[in-house]
Amino acid sequence: MNKSMLIKNGRIIDPSQGLDMTGDLLVSGGKIKSVAEIIKEIPADCSILDARHMVVCPGFIDFHCHLRQPGFEEKETIATGSRAAAAGGFTTICCMPNTSPALDNKATIDYIKAASAADACIRVLPIGCITRGRAGKELADMGELAEAGVVAFSDDGSTIADSRIMKQALEYSLIFGLPISDHCEDAMLSEGGQINEGIIATRLGLRGIPNAAEENIIARNIALAKLTGARIHICHISTHGSVELIRLAKKDGVKITAEVTPHHLTMDEEMVLGYDTNAKVNPPLRTRKDIDALIKGLKDGTIDIIATDHAPHTANEKLCEFSKAPFGISGFETAFGSLMKLVHNGDIELNLLISKMTAAPAKIIGNRFGTLGTLKVEAPADITVFNPDEEWTVDTDKFYSKGKNTPLNGVELKGKILATIYNGKAVYKDNSLKPGDKA
Amino acid sequence: MEAVKQYKETDMQAENPQLEQKVWNHRHILDLDDFTPAEIDLVMQTTDAMHEILSRPIKKVPTLRGKTVVTLFYEASTRTRSSFELAAKNLSADISNLTVSSSSVTKGESLIDTLETMEALGADIVVMRHPCSGAPNLASKHVKSSIINAGDGWHAHPTQALLDMYTMLKYKNSIKNLKVTIIGDIIHSRVAHSNIWSLTKMGADVTICGPSTLIPKGMDNPQPYFPKVKVTTDIDKAIKGADVVMGLRLQLERQQSGLLPSIREYAKLYQITEERLSKADKNVIVMHPGPVNEDIEIASSVVHGEKSVITEQVTNGVAVRMALFYLLAGGSRNE
Numbered sequence: 001m002n003k004s005m006l007i008k009n010g011r012i013i014d015p016s017q018g019l020d021m022t023g024d025l026l027v028s029g030g031k032i033k034s035v036a037e038i039i040k041e042i043p044a045d046c047s048i049l050d051a052r053h054m055v056v057c058p059g060f061i062d063f064h065c066h067l068r069q070p071g072f073e074e075k076e077t078i079a080t081g082s083r084a085a086a087a088g089g090f091t092t093i094c095c096m097p098n099t100s101p102a103l104d105n106k107a108t109i110d111y112i113k114a115a116s117a118a119d120a121c122i123r124v125l126p127i128g129c130i131t132r133g134r135a136g137k138e139l140a141d142m143g144e145l146a147e148a149g150v151v152a153f154s155d156d157g158s159t160i161a162d163s164r165i166m167k168q169a170l171e172y173s174l175i176f177g178l179p180i181s182d183h184c185e186d187a188m189l190s191e192g193g194q195i196n197e198g199i200i201a202t203r204l205g206l207r208g209i210p211n212a213a214e215e216n217i218i219a220r221n222i223a224l225a226k227l228t229g230a231r232i233h234i235c236h237i238s239t240h241g242s243v244e245l246i247r248l249a250k251k252d253g254v255k256i257t258a259e260v261t262p263h264h265l266t267m268d269e270e271m272v273l274g275y276d277t278n279a280k281v282n283p284p285l286r287t288r289k290d291i292d293a294l295i296k297g298l299k300d301g302t303i304d305i306i307a308t309d310h311a312p313h314t315a316n317e318k319l320c321e322f323s324k325a326p327f328g329i330s331g332f333e334t335a336f337g338s339l340m341k342l343v344h345n346g347d348i349e350l351n352l353l354i355s356k357m358t359a360a361p362a363k364i365i366g367n368r369f370g371t372l373g374t375l376k377v378e379a380p381a382d383i384t385v386f387n388p389d390e391e392w393t394v395d396t397d398k399f400y401s402k403g404k405n406t407p408l409n410g411v412e413l414k415g416k417i418l419a420t421i422y423n424g425k426a427v428y429k430d431n432s433l434k435p436g437d438k439a
Numbered sequence: 440m441e442a443v444k445q446y447k448e449t450d451m452q453a454e455n456p457q458l459e460q461k462v463w464n465h466r467h468i469l470d471l472d473d474f475t476p477a478e479i480d481l482v483m484q485t486t487d488a489m490h491e492i493l494s495r496p497i498k499k500v501p502t503l504r505g506k507t508v509v510t511l512f513y514e515a516s517t518r519t520r521s522s523f524e525l526a527a528k529n530l531s532a533d534i535s536n537l538t539v540s541s542s543s544v545t546k547g548e549s550l551i552d553t554l555e556t557m558e559a560l561g562a563d564i565v566v567m568r569h570p571c572s573g574a575p576n577l578a579s580k581h582v583k584s585s586i587i588n589a590g591d592g593w594h595a596h597p598t599q600a601l602l603d604m605y606t607m608l609k610y611k612n613s614i615k616n617l618k619v620t621i622i623g624d625i626i627h628s629r630v631a632h633s634n635i636w637s638l639t640k641m642g643a644d645v646t647i648c649g650p651s652t653l654i655p656k657g658m659d660n661p662q663p664y665f666p667k668v669k670v671t672t673d674i675d676k677a678i679k680g681a682d683v684v685m686g687l688r689l690q691l692e693r694q695q696s697g698l699l700p701s702i703r704e705y706a707k708l709y710q711i712t713e714e715r716l717s718k719a720d721k722n723v724i725v726m727h728p729g730p731v732n733e734d735i736e737i738a739s740s741v742v743h744g745e746k747s748v749i750t751e752q753v754t755n756g757v758a759v760r761m762a763l764f765y766l767l768a769g770g771s772r773n774e
Binding site for chain 1: 576595629632655658662665
């Protein structure tokens, strides 16, 4: 392990302090030591990474992913998932509690923390259940979960269908100040649904999931958050109507935050033509109109963060009839590259993209786990280095993730992660970095 | 031996032996969305030749001798399966029927496992019916044999649509500009979906009609994914001036899932009756893929009336399926 590292001549972008400059960044003792146009005084044991033509920014934070451990280790483990995340430029990931057993008590949170300490190459922050066993009936011991170190509460994969339980969960969460993160899906409307309700579903003969399945629950959650004054976080929004609801709620002062995934921002329902089960995801890929609204929402601040919803499955589980395949896309390793398409197309600015993956999620997480998502001096040296213009072809055989389930296999992306540094240590380095660059 | 002697090259082949090589470009028959009008024409012509064979006293030719056809049905069906079976036998294929009981599914045998077994047993053509839309598409990506879709979920039933078109052509000069009205549970109907593809490709003027809960979504705006048809919930408007009126089977569980208030109300609003048919073209023909729920989607008197060609559809089904086997078998025709 290197004690110090100098990253030279990079374009340093740190939205947490409005920084966008070309210069050097010095890391020592696992912390950011200095950022300047030229750093001349460097420690003797310092390694050097030449970041000319590269961007240096805070390590990405993913507020929503599935690591599948414990219970579904054939899909992913903390070891493989964290390596995949590091390869995608992430240094902090928040894992959802829909494991087996579900993360609904202190023992399971302790297990995640211990397994992460042993196996993860980056920071793993568990999200605890809202209800016991994710059954939506009784509240989990949220106080104990908060004390054990959860970053939020969620029954992701399922909505809290019972509005009374949701109201009580929100009220109770006020004690801890942690957000309730809800997967918004009116199960009565989406039951049996496979893809977006619309013409593609008509063509393929598949049952559709209407936009209203998501919007109904978002509208309810807004009303309950307003009533209780609690923090609500909306998972993976996918429709233009959801953007509009959240925009109005924010205007109304509701404590609401929202996330969108890379796939909902970059792919539409056409991806499932040919019955590609790797494009089967929940909520489903929607239409161009929805994508445009999501991008607009990202720009005007309605949507706070980008989160992957990395959902690995085995190849066999996806190699079946479309309606039998599980929902989910393995997202860690393609997230950044696919999002860069938005930057190259002129849809969003690079600084905004970085902000939505660093400073913004750090703000939702707060400072309970250290100063995250920033390159400020004395913050943990969590750094991502990428080349915004390098083109590469997605090859799932080379994924660190066990989940090869992405519709992007073989697709060319522009924008490549070159190095990921966690606590001052390089946890991922692209092969193209010259052997001389000791990072 | 008698059959072999009787078999002769059909007129179509004699006239233009190269035709099918140029036109026919299918290893599988999954749906009609990827059929060209020329391919559909070829199927119609070939069906004529097969129809001629069926009119002979001995309805057997050696075209598929030595080929193995397997029917793989994940849904109960007697009519469609018998039709395929007879078609294969008329062409002298060896045929094996496999009904996949829930047992092997519960044993965890996947569709692909089953198909690989079929192939290992020597299947050249697999005729497949499956409750999941797209299952034949999946199958076609994993096997070397030809897949014929005998109905998948709500998606497609291409052989039914081809036999429907063949039946229409027995009564009408051309599909072009033909006014075809399809009435009923369109959203769940693979028959309707495949018919919409084939009919619009050949230039028909297609109207779909049914209660709004059973009309497919997303057809109102211009879009490149599904053919443009007229959509109405008004049955009288739909039938007015129609050359062909096609009913669809109403699954009785549509009421339980709340898509319809009652079967009685459905019959009242959407049944194809003599009275409603009187507004159609005077030479209208009435079709239905079967089995019919008489006096629900179609009045009994219409099913058995002079405008009905429903029984003929069944006969034509065998000829169309023979034609498709023949075309898929390709080079074997000169044996």
